[in-house]
Amino acid sequence: MIIGLTIYYVLLLLIFALGIARFKKLAIPYKILSFYVGTTLLLELLSYICARKYQNNLPVEHISSYSEFIFNALIFYVLLKSALIKKIAKISIAAITVFFIINSIWLQPFLHSFPSNAIIVSEITLVIFSLLVFKQMLQYPLQVNITSQSVFWYNTAILFYSTTVFLNFGLTNYVIKHHLNNATYYNCRVILNMIFYILLGIAIFIEDKKITAHNAE
């Protein structure tokens, strides 16, 4: 478990470093993405420390779930072209932010509960945004190989990660109910996270401002 975690932290650090190294060459969405990876690294470390020291990392989980939502929602806001969808995205970001606050104070208090309600709502929103960007890509296809477009990798990463969250929740219940090996399941989750960040790393690595300008103009 420790080895898996260490690899995961190192991976986050490498992707963050890549984002910083290419920062000037990145378009706005990928600059935000680099900050997101950096913030995730800090919050993951903080979560680990809190779990070790105070046996409670739930407040950090509340913060990281919101940070994940807000960073990605902002990226999608920039990537989306349609003025109407942008407006809807803006409203939904504000509404979900309010929901996060209500949930953390009353529904699933940040000291005692994991913010599963807020995560479900935010991941559904991100999946919808991701599908909208896929649709937008089909509407305005570029004469560039799809694998050379960072938006494709970013979108694939979000679709992959946000849908696996539901699988995770379902499987967590199943694992607990059937007393399955928790460590194997935990390692699988770490691997899924690593795949997600590798996809984001690819997006940052191949990012070309010119292509993104066409995709997000």
Added chain:
Amino acid sequence: MQNDGLTVLILSTTAFFACLTGFIIYFVVLYRNRQIANKREQEQLIATFQQELLKTQLEVQEQTLNYISTEIHDNITQVLSFVKLTLAGVAAGAEGEKKQKLTETRELVAQTITDLRDLSKSLSFEHINSLGLRRTIEMEVERINKSGLLKVSFLTDGEVYSLGEQRELVLFRIFQETLNNTLKHAGAKHFKITLQYHPDLFNLTLEDDGSGFSADNLENKTGSGLRNMENRAALIGGVAKIISTPGKGCCVAVVLNPLKQQFYTDGGTHPNRIS
């Protein structure tokens, strides 16, 4: 029990990832098909634009040749015939009369040389390329005003910039066609040309005080030239508006955003092709 659970776990995870991978593969294939369809569509647009541009160039040339032909027939030939007759009569006249006739003849020849020089300038079809739209229109204005057919006023607003060779050619043709319509059909006394150069907006307005026409004319044959103007303006990314009412003249306005790139004009760069 635990083995059954593990099997369910593995199966559900596999099914989930298979669906996700299937979706991504389907999307990639769909995207590729769209790219091909889009490329074909763009190529078709380029071909249409090139055809229309060639047609415009030929029309501008035809109009110029018509003008030159008329000038040679109605002006230069007449003057030179008069000069020939005058010179034929010089020998028979008295000394003082001879001198006067020769002076008149010299003035007429000088005038003809000036006219021929002006005409030679009109022969160049590359005016728009070298002089730009504003100067080319200005030369046409000078010519029309000199002919006395119409009183033309020309206003320019803002700092003049180039709209690109192809756009300017199409705009010049729209100007030429409107002026032609005014001369042939409108019976107008005044013709006003306004060029507005704003950083994100270009406006060409052509107004006359002629007889005008009803909106129905746009629907029939008379309106085909006017519809042609609208189509051509659209090809260069602009909008042409033709406003006219019987007895109140006509106004043709072409508006376009100079910053908006029309991929098939001025260089023909593909809009979705990243260099």
